[in-house]
Amino acid sequence: MADKKKPVIDYELCMACGICSGDCPLSCIALRKTDIDRYQKAYPVLDEYYRCTGCTRCAKACPMEAIRMM
Amino acid sequence: MRGNFLKGYCGKILMVDLSDSTFEEIEIPDVIYEHFLSGVGLGAYILYKYIPQGADPLGPKNILGFVSGLLTGTGSFMTGRWLAVCKSPLTGGFGDANCGGTFSPALKQSGYDGIFFKGQAPTPKMLFIDNNGPQLLDASDLWGLDTVATEAAINQKVTTNKKLAIATIGPAGEHQSLIAGISNDGGRMAARSGVGTVMGSKKLKAVVLAGSKMIRSQDPQTLKAISRDYARKIKAANLPSLASGAMLPMMGKSMVATDKAIPIDGMLSTAIIKKWGTGFTNTMGMTMGDTPVKNWKGSVVDFPHRKYRHMNPDQIQKHETKKYHCYSCVIGCGGVCDINGISKGRFSHTHKPEYETVAAFGSLLLNKDRDSIFIINELLNRGGMDSISAGNTIAFAMECYEKGWLSPEVTGGLDLTWGNTEAIVTLVEQMIAGVGFGAILQHGVKKASAILGLESAPLAIHAGGQEPGMHDPRLDPILGIHYSCDPTPGRHTIGAGSYYTYMRIWEDVTWAPKVKLGEDKNDEYEANNQVGLKSMINACIKQILDGSGGCFFALVSGLNHFKLFDYLNAATGWQKTANEYMTIGLRMQTLRQAFNVREGINPRDFKMNPRLSGNPPLTTGPLKGKSFDLDAMMSVHYQFMGWDKKTGIPTKTALEDLGFCDLEMEGVTHG
Numbered sequence: 001m002a003d004k005k006k007p008v009i010d011y012e013l014c015m016a017c018g019i020c021s022g023d024c025p026l027s028c029i030a031l032r033k034t035d036i037d038r039y040q041k042a043y044p045v046l047d048e049y050y051r052c053t054g055c056t057r058c059a060k061a062c063p064m065e066a067i068r069m070m
Numbered sequence: 071m072r073g074n075f076l077k078g079y080c081g082k083i084l085m086v087d088l089s090d091s092t093f094e095e096i097e098i099p100d101v102i103y104e105h106f107l108s109g110v111g112l113g114a115y116i117l118y119k120y121i122p123q124g125a126d127p128l129g130p131k132n133i134l135g136f137v138s139g140l141l142t143g144t145g146s147f148m149t150g151r152w153l154a155v156c157k158s159p160l161t162g163g164f165g166d167a168n169c170g171g172t173f174s175p176a177l178k179q180s181g182y183d184g185i186f187f188k189g190q191a192p193t194p195k196m197l198f199i200d201n202n203g204p205q206l207l208d209a210s211d212l213w214g215l216d217t218v219a220t221e222a223a224i225n226q227k228v229t230t231n232k233k234l235a236i237a238t239i240g241p242a243g244e245h246q247s248l249i250a251g252i253s254n255d256g257g258r259m260a261a262r263s264g265v266g267t268v269m270g271s272k273k274l275k276a277v278v279l280a281g282s283k284m285i286r287s288q289d290p291q292t293l294k295a296i297s298r299d300y301a302r303k304i305k306a307a308n309l310p311s312l313a314s315g316a317m318l319p320m321m322g323k324s325m326v327a328t329d330k331a332i333p334i335d336g337m338l339s340t341a342i343i344k345k346w347g348t349g350f351t352n353t354m355g356m357t358m359g360d361t362p363v364k365n366w367k368g369s370v371v372d373f374p375h376r377k378y379r380h381m382n383p384d385q386i387q388k389h390e391t392k393k394y395h396c397y398s399c400v401i402g403c404g405g406v407c408d409i410n411g412i413s414k415g416r417f418s419h420t421h422k423p424e425y426e427t428v429a430a431f432g433s434l435l436l437n438k439d440r441d442s443i444f445i446i447n448e449l450l451n452r453g454g455m456d457s458i459s460a461g462n463t464i465a466f467a468m469e470c471y472e473k474g475w476l477s478p479e480v481t482g483g484l485d486l487t488w489g490n491t492e493a494i495v496t497l498v499e500q501m502i503a504g505v506g507f508g509a510i511l512q513h514g515v516k517k518a519s520a521i522l523g524l525e526s527a528p529l530a531i532h533a534g535g536q537e538p539g540m541h542d543p544r545l546d547p548i549l550g551i552h553y554s555c556d557p558t559p560g561r562h563t564i565g566a567g568s569y570y571t572y573m574r575i576w577e578d579v580t581w582a583p584k585v586k587l588g589e590d591k592n593d594e595y596e597a598n599n600q601v602g603l604k605s606m607i608n609a610c611i612k613q614i615l616d617g618s619g620g621c622f623f624a625l626v627s628g629l630n631h632f633k634l635f636d637y638l639n640a641a642t643g644w645q646k647t648a649n650e651y652m653t654i655g656l657r658m659q660t661l662r663q664a665f666n667v668r669e670g671i672n673p674r675d676f677k678m679n680p681r682l683s684g685n686p687p688l689t690t691g692p693l694k695g696k697s698f699d700l701d702a703m704m705s706v707h708y709q710f711m712g713w714d715k716k717t718g719i720p721t722k723t724a725l726e727d728l729g730f731c732d733l734e735m736e737g738v739t740h741g
């Protein structure tokens with residue numbers, strides 16, 4: 001895989017909508033980070049760093065443009 | 071060829087014949103989506119076309135469908151809901167049940183807008199789909215497991231790259247309780263219409279999805295831009311940090327203190343839902359009169375503050391460990407609660423009990439034991455049973471018991487005195503297992519009343535066989551119209567006067583009446599044109615929402631914020647006006663009604679129990695003395711829908727105007 005960049009989530013922009021998590025073909029992203037807002041909403045975390053192929057699908061799907069491939 | 075699909079929908083469905091384990095992919099022409107959208111509209115189209123007239127709801131000819139929404143997976147927010155559709159064994163007419171979680175995108179990622187099942191399997195089966203296509207697998211070892219255990223067992227058994235989305239029935243659906251639902255994501259339920267019963271009748275234990283196909287839309291950039299705009303508003307909608315659950319009863323009181331309409335911005339309700347989920351109305355509904363008490367014959371006087379205060383959502387939230395939300399949701403009304411201590415180790419956690427469950431097992435039964443509600447919630451989610459129907463049915467039994475019509479011999483020794491928590495929990499367990507006195511109540515209130523004898527019928531609270539949601543039409547008569555006139559009766563999510571006010575549809579639909587500050591709310595107790603028009607609009611917009619996979623809480627956040635019509639245009643490229651979408655909504659609703667008429671239903675028979683229209687009126691509480699003429703209200707609704715005013719049957723002219731003849735659906739019944 002030439003492009004080994006991985007998704008990095010900007011929690012300032014992220015709305016915890018779960019689209020990235022639901023769209024990742026390998027389910028690499030889990031919704032489990034609960035210390036971001038006062039509602040304890042579950043924010044995404046790239047749990048499967050090594051399984052992630054860097055396909056960019058999550059980044060393209062994110063409506064908030066909160067994911068950068070780095 | 072249709073390979074280059076760019077309209078948000080997949081353009082095909084899967085039809086599975088469980089009798090001979092065969093699959094058929096059916097391409098759906100564009101014109102069908104343009105006439106009925108996807109979701110519930112596509113479901114209604116398929117059911118109308120493929121279920122033979124008069125099919126037994128629990129026989130092989132009935133069809134059970136799982137449908138996604140047109141907007142699901144398109145980059146739109148608040149559009150991750152799916153529906154189960156079938157002919158309902160509870161009402162004999164159109165059945166559907168709405169649910170969230172992750173199952174809706176999984177349907178489309180598997181390549182289908184809907185998956186439909188006909189026939190009956192000889193032995194338990196589950197459908198599995200990944201990118202290689204569908205397979206029917208043996209599920210004999212899963213039969214008998216509860217919904218949570220079923221998901222765990224399937225996850226053990228099936229390994230895939232993608233996390234599985236699983237919809238499953240529990241024991242209630244397996245043994246054909248008529249109020250069984252379908253669960254996903256560890257207890258989120260598509261609860262209503264007896265959809266789980268139909269799934270059980272087909273010996274279909276689970277639908278398991280692991281596809282990862284792309285969902286393509288016409289204009290992804292615009293879809294995302296609309297989403298960002300909505301997100302900005304949702305992010306800003308917050309209550310002051312001092313706001314506490316203790317204030318909610320006061321808010322409720324102030325809302326009924328005036329007869330004048332106050333069209334507040336829907337974002338206020340969103341801020342409240344962000345904080346508490348549906349639980350905000352656990353106590354607020356008591357002082358408003360919205361929450362039913364004692365099988366709908368009591369009031370807050372019978373379940374006063376010292377009792378209902380236990381349902382304060384702050385108290386419930388103390389058990390919450392994190393929020394839970396459906397795919398693409400930026401509000402997040404759900405939660406996961408730790409109940410290990412409460413249940414003495416029996417269950418580690420449960421989905422946060424919805425208001426509906428808190429009311430159906432709280433005030434409706436005069437049960438003030440909050441802990442028991444957490445446990446009942448988990449029992450029902452695991453058993454796969456509808457909490458609204460189950461609570462209403464137990465309330466009916468308690469009223470019969472109070473009247474002395476049920477002796478302890480009949481109830482198997484259970485003391486069904488109002489508020490007897492222990493008996494309520496036992497009864498729930500019996501209903502799920504279909505044993506003891508629970509075997510009589512497991513089929514809902516209409517059947518229970520029929521078994522126990524006709525004189526109990528006035529105590530059986532339902533509309534056309536479906537038990538109503540926990541919202542009182544004596545407070546909001548338009549709600550009563552929808553309970554009684556919808557093709558899926560008894561449903562609290564179709565429409566109400568209050569919802570109409572919140573959604574501000576008049577900003578998009580040119581002919582929709584605007585609610586003005588200070589308007590007299592008492593006008594809604596009369597069968598006038600305004601009421602007919604508002605209820606017609608409610609019914610149509612709800613179809614559009616359910617055709618899109620949209621969440622009800624997005625709708626009531628206001629269409630001025632949640633740009634449903636713009637989303638649809640960006641996904642499909644249609645460039646239709648809001649008015650044109652409303653015609654689609656009307657067509658969808660009319661098709662659902664035509665299905666019922668074809669199945670021999672007299673729409674007037676769906677009229678809800680007279681208690682709910684204040685006949686006789688309540689003698690205490692905020693709704694004391696409130697009543698309305700339901701027959702007249704139903705007539706005015708039918709009239710505005712273009713259905714025969716007397717019979718509720720869609721007229722020939724309405725069907726022609728809606729284009730059913732051009733669609734070669736000339737079989738659609740008319741008056």
Ligand code: SF4
Nearest residue numbers: 014015017018020062
């Ligand atoms: S898709 Fe974007 S906004 Fe949604 S959870 Fe993922 S990163 Fe956050």
Ligand code: SF4
Nearest residue numbers: 024052053055056058
């Ligand atoms: S880059 Fe691809 S594989 Fe990696 S997390 Fe995103 S969607 Fe998944």
Ligand code: SF4
Nearest residue numbers: 395396399402403621
């Ligand atoms: S508001 Fe609640 S029901 Fe609606 S999409 Fe969000 S989590 Fe699901």
